[in-house]
Amino acid sequence: MMDFILLMGDPKSGGGSFQLIFLGLMIVVFWFFMIRPQAKKAKEQKSFIDNLQKGDKVVTIAGIHGVINKVNEDNTLSLEINPGSYIKIEKSSISMDWTAQLNKAATADKK
Missing domain, CATH: 2.30.30.140 (SH3 type barrels.)
Structure with a gap:
């Protein structure tokens, strides 16, 4: 049980820093795999249409x-x-x- 508290952070001592870092990493991964390729594809489509x-x-x-x-x-x-x-x-x-x-x-x- 003590190992779990060490990994997740002790709720009594304000261990939300792990959750904040995890949320930040999720946002970066989401941007890298979803938003960035979609924006690149839209840019290529606009260039294609203009040419x-x-x-x-x-x-x-x-x-x-x-x-x-x-x-x-x-x-x-x-x-x-x-x-x-x-x-x-x-x-x-x-x-x-x-x-x-x-x-x-x-x-x-x-x-």
Whole structure:
């Protein structure tokens, strides 16, 4: 029983310092494994969206494949889905992951 009191701190002597350190470590671990990767992914997504240009082959989050025909100033794109068929979509609806897979497959086919 005495060992347990030594590890956890004696409640009579204000042994909350261990709990405070443990809470701080939990916050650091939570930030390192949850918040930091999510912020990094959001930054990559924003960079991807900002660098879209005419002629890029893309896939939307709805699974529509097409080629960017025009980048509009109101955060929309004109996407050519078939020769002569265009749709207007939001830039944010482009899937970074699926577009990367599409372009990766296209470069692998060329080799």
